[in-house]
Amino acid sequence: MGLVEYIHPYLAEADYRKTSVKLTFIFSSFIFYSLLYIFSHIFGSGTRTYNNLTKKEKVFWNLAVVRAIYGIFCTIVGIWAIFVDEELEKDVVFATTPTSYFALTVTVGFFIFECSAIIISDIIYRKFSFLLNLHHWLSLVGYSVLMIVESSHCFGTKGLILEMSTPFSAICWTVLKVGKADTLLWKANQFLLVHTFHLRSVVECFLWYITFKHWDRIWEAMPLALFIMLYTQLTLVTFVMTPYWTYKKTQQMIVPVDWNFEESNKTRMTNGAVEKKTA
Numbered sequence: 542m543g544l545v546e547y548i549h550p551y552l553a554e555a556d557y558r559k560t561s562v563k564l565t566f567i568f569s570s571f572i573f574y575s576l577l578y579i580f581s582h583i584f585g586s587g588t589r590t591y592n593n594l595t596k597k598e599k600v601f602w603n604l605a606v607v608r609a610i611y612g613i614f615c616t617i618v619g620i621w622a623i624f625v626d627e628e629l630e631k632d633v634v635f636a637t638t639p640t641s642y643f644a645l646t647v648t649v650g651f652f653i654f655e656c657s658a659i660i661i662s663d664i665i666y667r668k669f670s671f672l673l674n675l676h677h678w679l680s681l682v683g684y685s686v687l688m689i690v691e692s693s694h695c696f697g698t699k700g701l702i703l704e705m706s707t708p709f710s711a712i713c714w715t716v717l718k719v720g721k722a723d724t725l726l727w728k729a730n731q732f733l734l735v736h737t738f739h740l741r742s743v744v745e746c747f748l749w750y751i752t753f754k755h756w757d758r759i760w761e762a763m764p765l766a767l768f769i770m771l772y773t774q775l776t777l778v779t780f781v782m783t784p785y786w787t788y789k790k791t792q793q794m795i796v797p798v799d800w801n802f803e804e805s806n807k808t809r810m811t812n813g814a815v816e817k818k819t820a
Contacts, residue, residue: 543640544621557642563688566643570650574607578658581606590719597666602718604658605711611651612707618644619702622695623747629695633755634762641694644701645684652681676782683770690764696748696771703741703778706786709734713790714799722797731794738787745779 545552555562581603585591594602621640622629629636655677663669687697712730721727752759752772759768 543626543638544618545640545643552643553639555639555642557637557639557646558691563642563646566646567650567653570647571654572650574611574651574654577607577610578603578654594718597662597668598718600658600662600666602715604655605714607654609708609711612704612711614647615644615701615704615707619699619705619744622698623702623744626698629698630751630755632758633695633751634692634758637691637694641698645688645694645697648697648701649681649684649688652677652684656681672782672785675777679770679774679777683767683774686767686770690767692764692767693771695751696775699751700744700748700775702744706734706737706741709737710790713793717797717799727797728794731790731797735787735790735794738783738790741783742779742787745775745783748775749779 543553555566557563557566582599585599585602591599591602618640622644626638626640628638629641659674659677663674684697687693709730713727713734716722716724716727716730763771
């Protein structure tokens, strides 16, 4: 029995090979995360900390909430794909399941929302994060290609667990903003956050092991476009992104400062906590 049957029977019965069904789930996912962003803003507006944030920080706050929810979803699906599912590894190139289809359409919808939000934010506030944009755009293109060519659900679904660090990153930033960086909550969360990045490296090595184990099948049958996208991103994540983010989060655990905003660099003694409201 797959994972989606526990959510609703229809999710296991839907004909995901139909383009209309895929687009429906992708659009629904995009709407869900957009509404989640709006609800985060509405509920946040009732708190003093949120109201004291700059406009740019409010965007980051709401995106952190959305990313946290998506990260929890990915962690659950990733755990299922790695430790429970037995179907996807029977053919790492073309095997699919209702759960993998559902998870990957949700993921495409999320990254459409995320990339749209990043573009708008970067244009308005003139701040560009190269690694963040690279990661999200490669993810959007990669998962979109995966859905189009109907291949590599094994790697796509298992790889979702790499988002396990996202909820802890969101907690890290929000706790920092409420001025609680000297509390046990902050220290415990940072400890878990850093170790999720260590576990990311373990998962990445596991994906390389699956590649080695099934190399003949991959080389023979995997569509070229997906092969290029998959191993370009896996190489970047393994050797550039995860090591860099692990270093940054370890450094932040020792010196709790928000490096995302200039205001925080001017208030290092307050750990990036909100002190005043500016435009």
